[in-house]
Amino acid sequence: MVAVRDVSVTIAPGSFFTLLGPSGSGKTTTLMMVAGFAFPTSGEVFVDGKPMAALPPQKRELGMVFQSYAVFPHLTVFDNVAFPLQIRKASRPEILRRVGEALELVRLTGYERRLPRQLSGGEQQRVALARALVFRPRVLLMDEPLGALDKKLRAHMQLELKHIQQHLHVTVIYVTHDQEEALTMSDRVAVMQGGRIEQVGGPAELYDRPASRFVADFLGESNFLDAVAVSAEGDGRWRCRAAGGLEFSGVGAVPLEAGQPITAAVRPEKLVQADDAGAAALGPGANACKGLVEEAIYVGDVTRYRVGLGADGAIIIKVPNRVGARPPASGAAVALAWSPEDTRLFPRVSA
Amino acid sequence: MKSIEEGRETRRNLLLLLPALLLLALLFAYPLLGIVNRSVYKAGYTLDFYRQIFRVPVYLQVLGATFKVSALVTIVCLALGYPLAYMLATRRPRTAQLLMIIVVLPFFTSIIVRTYAWMVLLGRNGIVNQYLIALGLTDKPLALLYNQAGVVIGMSYVLLPYMVLTVYSVMRGIDPGLVRAAHSLGASRFQAFRRVFLPLSLPGIAGGTLLVFILSLGFFITPALMGGPGDMMIAMLIEREVEITLNWSFASALAVVLLALTLAGFAGYNRIVRLERIFEGRS
Numbered sequence A: 001m002v003a004v005r006d007v008s009v010t011i012a013p014g015s016f017f018t019l020l021g022p023s024g025s026g027k028t029t030t031l032m033m034v035a036g037f038a039f040p041t042s043g044e045v046f047v048d049g050k051p052m053a054a055l056p057p058q059k060r061e062l063g064m065v066f067q068s069y070a071v072f073p074h075l076t077v078f079d080n081v082a083f084p085l086q087i088r089k090a091s092r093p094e095i096l097r098r099v100g101e102a103l104e105l106v107r108l109t110g111y112e113r114r115l116p117r118q119l120s121g122g123e124q125q126r127v128a129l130a131r132a133l134v135f136r137p138r139v140l141l142m143d144e145p146l147g148a149l150d151k152k153l154r155a156h157m158q159l160e161l162k163h164i165q166q167h168l169h170v171t172v173i174y175v176t177h178d179q180e181e182a183l184t185m186s187d188r189v190a191v192m193q194g195g196r197i198e199q200v201g202g203p204a205e206l207y208d209r210p211a212s213r214f215v216a217d218f219l220g221e222s223n224f225l226d227a228v229a230v231s232a233e234g235d236g237r238w239r240c241r242a243a244g245g246l247e248f249s250g251v252g253a254v255p256l257e258a259g260q261p262i263t264a265a266v267r268p269e270k271l272v273q274a275d276d277a278g279a280a281a282l283g284p285g286a287n288a289c290k291g292l293v294e295e296a297i298y299v300g301d302v303t304r305y306r307v308g309l310g311a312d313g314a315i316i317i318k319v320p321n322r323v324g325a326r327p328p329a330s331g332a333a334v335a336l337a338w339s340p341e342d343t344r345l346f347p348r349v350s351a
Numbered sequence B: 001m002k003s004i005e006e007g008r009e010t011r012r013n014l015l016l017l018l019p020a021l022l023l024l025a026l027l028f029a030y031p032l033l034g035i036v037n038r039s040v041y042k043a044g045y046t047l048d049f050y051r052q053i054f055r056v057p058v059y060l061q062v063l064g065a066t067f068k069v070s071a072l073v074t075i076v077c078l079a080l081g082y083p084l085a086y087m088l089a090t091r092r093p094r095t096a097q098l099l100m101i102i103v104v105l106p107f108f109t110s111i112i113v114r115t116y117a118w119m120v121l122l123g124r125n126g127i128v129n130q131y132l133i134a135l136g137l138t139d140k141p142l143a144l145l146y147n148q149a150g151v152v153i154g155m156s157y158v159l160l161p162y163m164v165l166t167v168y169s170v171m172r173g174i175d176p177g178l179v180r181a182a183h184s185l186g187a188s189r190f191q192a193f194r195r196v197f198l199p200l201s202l203p204g205i206a207g208g209t210l211l212v213f214i215l216s217l218g219f220f221i222t223p224a225l226m227g228g229p230g231d232m233m234i235a236m237l238i239e240r241e242v243e244i245t246l247n248w249s250f251a252s253a254l255a256v257v258l259l260a261l262t263l264a265g266f267a268g269y270n271r272i273v274r275l276e277r278i279f280e281g282r283s
Helices: A025-033 A077-087 A092-105 A123-132 A151-168 A179-185 A203-208 A211-216 A277-281 B002-039 B048-055 B057-090 B095-107 B109-120 B127-134 B147-171 B176-183 B190-218 B221-225 B233-242 B246-271 B276-282
Strands: A016-020 A062-065 A140-144 A171-176 A190-195 A196-201 A223-234 A237-242 A246-254 A262-266 A287-298 A302-308 A314-318 A332-337 A343-347
Touching: A016 A025, A025 A062, A025 A140, A025 A171, A062 A123, A062 B176, A077 A092, A077 A123, A092 A123, A092 A151, A123 A151, A151 A179, A171 A179, A179 A203, A190 A203, A190 A211, A196 A203, A196 A211, A196 B221, A203 A277, A211 A262, A211 A343, A223 A246, A223 A314, A237 A262, A246 A262, A246 A287, A287 A314, A332 B109, A332 B190, B002 B246, B048 B057, B048 B246, B057 B095, B057 B147, B057 B190, B057 B233, B057 B246, B095 B147, B109 B147, B109 B221, B147 B190, B147 B221, B176 B190, B190 B246, B221 B233, B233 B246
Parallel strands: A016 A171, A016 A190, A062 A140, A140 A171, A246 A343
Antiparallel strands: A190 A196, A223 A237, A223 A262, A237 A246, A262 A343, A287 A302, A287 A332, A302 A314
């Protein structure tokens, strides 16, 4: 059993890099190899061009924030944050100054003498963060640090973490299974599955141009339609025909061949009603189809419709609830349009 | 709201405790009161028996010896038991399981059998002395039996599992992630142990030493069999007063003094180590 194989990636200094994937995808193992708590059977980890694999964790000078916080329960907030400085034999005045700065950074000034059990989960996580940053590590490693926090606090901490990272220009390697979190915080994201990296890219690139069906499915939401590539239209574009007869154009994520079975993916918010103002912007080459609204679910900012396409199944569309919007009723006939550019084609692996 | 809930909880706990409490009241508290009563009553109330304990030097010597042996046994058990518990708590489960069986195994034999086994091992011509002489470590057999060394060896052996199990149970509760975190912050193995693991295992050390010390104070069989004439401990003195001199009131007074000293030791210890505070863990 191999947890991770063939993972090779270069992370720019000062950037926020995220390993994203479902549980068991190897993202934490990858992080632990960087930290020195897991050992690759082959390969090397370089930090600042220096090989790390032979060094124990304590010699790597990497800050780490754990999912369980791992704040020392017998030490006060001050002593927790001072710990790495004491280990490095810093002078008393320097420890006072730097712990003060670190606690100010995570906005815990005044909490110095408290014990971890007197703090909330979010506060404990800030202590862990201050402790990991106080010795100015070259890289900060974070293993699902916000996993245990509630949704509101998590969103707040995401922004705060991002601001701290930009303020300090520290390189961050972040592990999460939460795709929204990854998109919010990262400069670049590596999507992992089954111990391999599926795709590396910026958040917009991953979302708009997923390289595999897995990425299109894991990151955000996609409609999938099984079809066959019929004819090439140049620039990687193909005319396709779905099993039920629907014809449309899309862009191949990889080079395709005529007659190849494919799966097409379209984001629900990229589909617009043909009589909508947005549809005109799509131009003459747009894909189009007709269907019946089978179900409408109001979720606040948008309404989700399931539109039946007859023999081609059903697709989900998302319509923003703007001022003056005229939402179609359940059972109404609708005409939909979407851009070929927003249609990604993946080779279909016969199951 | 909360206090009502807590009150209900307390009542239910009391109900669960009731059978044990009744048994204790009947078989422990009641006879104990009898002992206390007898220690101050012999044809009229008197404190003579207590005066006797604190006036006659030999009785004070026995008390002193009891505490000294108990302290030595506690130190030996801690020195041997802590590393063993550390291994048990940090090794792979299968290795730990095997070690644990070895630790608990002596519990399955009678303490008298084990004590006699030590007497065979430690005697002048016992295996230990034979090996020591064969290895040239000593010219003539060492006196390992019928003296304080013998008592300490025998008692430490019997009490070691109590230390190991107490320390181990606390160590098992220490999140290994904390030691990892210490490493990630730059701590060497020794620093991580010294600053994180050791302080977090203190409740185990406190509990283990307390348990071993208190059990040592009342030890009877091992010192009686392995000690010399000068190694009388308080439990042996009590036995002599009950069995030989038939001075039950004096024996009762000795028992009360032993109990009082034990409780005082517990209270003092509790104060130094502040057990509740450490055990609290969560608030």
